[in-house]
Amino acid sequence: xxxxxxxxxxxxxxxxxxxxxxxxxxxxxxxxxxxxxxxxxxxxxxxxxxxxxxxxxxxxxxxxxxxxxxxxxxxxxxxxxxxxxxxxxxxxxxxxxxxxxxxxxxxxxxxxxxxxxxxxxxxxxxxxxxxxxxxxxxxxxxxxxxxxxxxxxxxxxxxxxxxxxxxxxxxxxxxxxxxxxxxxxxxxxxxxxxxxxxxxxxxxxxxxxxxxxxxxxxxxxxxxxxxxxxxxxxxxxxxxxxxxxxxxxxxxxxxxxxxxxxxxxxxxxxxxxxxxxxxxxxxxxxxxxxxxxxxxxxx
Ligand code: MN
Numbered sequence: 001x002x003x004x005x006x007x008x009x010x011x012x013x014x015x016x017x018x019x020x021x022x023x024x025x026x027x028x029x030x031x032x033x034x035x036x037x038x039x040x041x042x043x044x045x046x047x048x049x050x051x052x053x054x055x056x057x058x059x060x061x062x063x064x065x066x067x068x069x070x071x072x073x074x075x076x077x078x079x080x081x082x083x084x085x086x087x088x089x090x091x092x093x094x095x096x097x098x099x100x101x102x103x104x105x106x107x108x109x110x111x112x113x114x115x116x117x118x119x120x121x122x123x124x125x126x127x128x129x130x131x132x133x134x135x136x137x138x139x140x141x142x143x144x145x146x147x148x149x150x151x152x153x154x155x156x157x158x159x160x161x162x163x164x165x166x167x168x169x170x171x172x173x174x175x176x177x178x179x180x181x182x183x184x185x186x187x188x189x190x191x192x193x194x195x196x197x198x199x200x201x202x203x204x205x206x207x208x209x210x211x212x213x214x215x216x217x218x219x220x221x222x223x224x225x226x227x228x229x230x231x232x233x234x235x236x237x238x239x240x241x242x243x244x245x246x247x248x249x250x251x252x253x254x255x256x257x258x259x260x261x262x263x264x265x266x267x268x269x270x271x272x273x274x275x276x277x278x279x280x281x282x283x284x285x286x287x288x289x290x291x292x293x294x295x296x297x298x299x
Contacts, residue, residue, distance in 0.1 A: 136178070
């Protein structure tokens with residue numbers, strides 16, 4: 001099942017390039033009551049709502065996928081978790097290019113089994129999330145702002161201390177993640193968490209449709225120019241182990257997102273550029289880069 005959020009917070013099922021509006025299913029979600037449980041309520045209740053969504057699809061008039069504005073398929077993630085330096089060739093390019101590591105996050109992991117074993121995972125602000133149709137707005141003009149295309153894993157239920165052998169049972173589905181990054185000396189959480197610096201899309205593909213998330217071709221082009229192209233089989237720390245590592249530190253909630261790391265070929269984007277990202281078995285999306293609009297000065 002491919003589930004999108006579009007236009008004015010409509011919920012859609014995607015099939016054959018068409019979107020079927022099943023927003024009515026949201027009426028089945030529990031009413032808000034303070035204090036709120038962290039996480040995304042649609043993702044939390046997805047399993048029991050899938051049947052009704054299929055029924056609603058049968059009655060819906062489809063519209064073309066490329067005619068709607070795609071929002072993040074997860075509306076309310078409690079956190080976005082991300083893996084640093086998780087492809088060998090990206091470790092190598094980070095070592096070679098001071099413009100990437102800037103002397104701050106040294107890519108060496110001598111004495112450790114993997115970069116994740118040494119550095120752990122890091123967090124991006126949930127307020128940075130957007131969908132493909134919203135685009136990225138440059139937050140740091142005049143600096144090097146990069147694309148990082150990554151497989152994104154979307155957690156389906158509340159869990160803690162999940163072993164890698166059970167890890168896929170807590171997954172709701174997958175999407176393409178863009179971990180947008182400004183290079184420089186600041187902490188990762190500052191450089192990767194500006195508004196629009198986490199893109200999730202084009203929609204959520206449920207777990208049952210992705211046989212092996214550790215064997216997917218993926219790529220990104222900018223204005224048609226090749227930038228990154230790899231396969232998730234080259235992840236140093238694979239999907240199941242990332243869930244184990246993340247859930248050892250944090251309780252995971254429905255809708256939490258794990259960005260699994262980016263391969264070699266990270267490079268800068270400028271206002272007016274259009275990124276085209278693809279992951280095998282998931283989909284593809286265009287994401288436009290918008291200019292920084294400076295805050296208006298009071299006079
Ligand atoms: Mn990244």
